[in-house]
Amino acid sequence: MRDKVFIAFQQNEESRPIIEAILQDNPLAVANEQPAMVKIDAPGRLVVRRTTIEEKMGRAFDLQSIHINLISLAGNIDETEDEFILAWHGA
Amino acid sequence: MAHRKLTLKEKYQLMTRGLDWETTYQPMDKVFPYDQYEGIKIKNWDKWEDPFRLTMDAYWKYQAEKERKLYAILDSFSQNNGQLNLSDARYLTALKIWMQGITPAEYNSHRGFCMVGRQFRGAGARVACQMQALDELRHAQTQMHAFSQYNKHFGGFHQAMHMRDRAWYLSIPKSYFEDAMTAGPFEFVTAISFSFEYVLTNLLFMPFVSGAAYNGDMATTTFGFSAQSDESRHMTLGLEVVKFILEQHEDNVPIMQRYIDKWFWRGYRLLALVGTMMDYMLPKKVMSWAEAWGIYWEENGMALFHDLERYGIKPPKYHEIATLEKNHITHQAWTVFYTACPATAFHAWLPQPYELDWLSEKYGETFERYYRPRFAQFAELERAGERFYTNRLPLVCQTCQVPVFFTEVNNPMRQSVRQLDWQGMKFNFCSDGCKDIFAHEPEKFCQAYIPPQQIYQGNAGGARNLQEYAAWLKCEFGKDSGEYYTSEDYARWKQWHGGKDTTPSSAAA
């Protein structure tokens, strides 16, 4: 089994469409709810896709604004306007 | 003439990179005098990968939004006497230690990043460090504002800025950050951005802050998670820094391995305080230290080191020892806090029956066999009206400055003490990890300001015993320090609650 990457958000209304989008785009991701936060683990790689969030929200979304409710993460980051990817590159 | 829209990467590149230049009227080595002496070789700063591509205007925009939210909550918290919503006033001991130990550390981290934000000659690295410097200032300041309300109603907060430079237990975080700041810039970023932020702060900000929410402290929950949203940027910087340095030259690998080994161990020792918060100071429990260590180190931390294997980096030395100790250190630390709390600015107490059961459930036989009997003994003394306090000055580790109360991993009944002679003097350590760190830099670590030694030498206002030492720290027994259940904090809390004791009877919210 590949090492897990994770991303965690504050539990609030703004995070909801982001979390839903992540779970939809990453079938292997698992959401783990703790008081006031949600931690999403996924094996090896996880992608946050702007277009999916926009579908959930029904309006334009600037991917950089995920920072506002982001709590923590683990993995190498690759960020563009369209995708925010977390991945381990190792064996 | 119009060109296509620039991508985020291209735009960011133009916004930061071309700004710097190779100086010619002054030699570069004079403009940047501090980024060579550690022996780290950087062939090409342009290979630096910017982890997050935040231009200043985007930074202002997002950070201002975070601040508006945070201060709206802090305002309503103080207007509505939010301190009354806590699960129990025992919880405040964690916040007092936070303000006395962690807030000054945030400030030091801020200044340290100001330093490396000037010291590195690569523009990309400097911008990232400067933004982090500003974030860390934010953390120190928002924490002062969050604690301001608690300070108005409870002891132990008011003299924190006096304590921070003097108290024995605060020498642990103080020496940690000062060690990093007095090191070279590459060691500083490896220590703070990588080892501390990436490898260890999740243990503080995720389970503990989640615990703050569980215990009704919305002020801390809000600044904590809001701070951690900056940390995710910092952690990414930490990982990029390490990869960048390792990719620049193979000679950098052994230097970086030594930094990683040193700072893992120092950070781990510092986090014993956090583990104790989780296991003993949260009246409502979220997860145990051992569980958090399992998730955030054994699982997430090791994933990180698997990723770094390709550079020839190994997991930090003695990490197995840290994992073996996970069932012990918080109980040992709390025992020391319980017995030494008159010389602190917080209260301590014996775990309540529901907490003893929770600890037994989480730590199993280890707790049942070694620590529960010890607490039972203290309870016996309390019932006899002889609440036990120590009157001895502890022997302190020369490196991490934690009193030497940890035990041998293969024998929890034997204290772990190591010694080393250097230039005719004997130095004491809590572990092989701390002894190794000293052995590599004895000229540095022999300088440490060790509070018990300072007291003996008359440098603590001439204090001759712990009572006088506490007075010098401006800690008043019963108001700021000593047993919780006979404290003014407790009396006031009970009065606010109609004279009833509100100590929870279960670990669940």
Next chain:
Amino acid sequence: MTVEIKTAHIEPLRLTFDHIEARIGKGRAATRYQEAVHDLQMTTNFHYRPTWEPGMDLFDRRRTAVVLADFDQLIDPRQYYYAPYTIQRARQQELSDANFGLVEKRGLLGALAPEWAQKIRHLIVPLRHLEWGANTNNAFLSAYGYGAPFTSAALMQAMDRLGMAQYITRLALALDGQNAEVLDRGKQLWLADPVWQPLRHLVEDSMVVKDWFELHVVQNLLLDGQLAPFAWTHFDAALTAHGGVGFTLVTQFMRDWYAESTRWVDATVQVAVSESPANQALINGWLGQWLPRVRAAVAPLLAVAFAEHASAIAQQIADELAGRLARLGLVGEV
């Protein structure tokens, strides 16, 4: 369990922390600014000497020759701690962003007379590097200065300068249809054009100044006191008659910033000057050493910008700065 809480009976034990009370007196409520900056920096019982400067403590008053009984007197009249600072800048950036959007969409920079568009490429675009130098110098102040009130404001000043370097970059790209060559040419001018060399020489010399208060005076008082009025006031005014409305819109941030940062710079210098005749003499000495060089370094830019009007504008800028220095108790005429 529900317990009725009688909030009417809750009287605070104290209004603020001991270290703030010692400054403002007992029984007074502190401002958030006071709680955010005062005594935040450690002052004593340092563990280790810096490996990068073993002769000094980690934080050390001796890093400047200016002597103050209390460096926490160097407060910021704007009372900026992190929240009001970022919120204020976010408001300004929202306005700037709207202005840039308008200018880019309507091609307002295209209305510039070609000769003046060329002057922007020659005289304004290379200021990206000057701003970067100012960022470097203010980062130095934030790192090695003494006391959180001063060093925290210096870091904000450093970040403001990075922000302005980025606004100039955006302006250059808007001017030349998002073609990045305009930036390369600007850098070449900064590195090799004779008009820019006295200034680059001065900036590089400032980057090796070790006394942080001296550097504060050189960068934030003298150099900015000459350059900001040139670029954002007089140059902007001269453009008005040549289709400069776009330029005015996208440089509004700089004018607002300069008016505001001047309050901080003047307040801090004034505290040092009024503390003692020794400080006053010291700072006057720095003026004597640096001010003529600063004027000489900016003069070639004025000549290119304003041709026959250059000396009159130079005089106006010099008079304004001299007046400011005199108000601070310093010798304006050098």
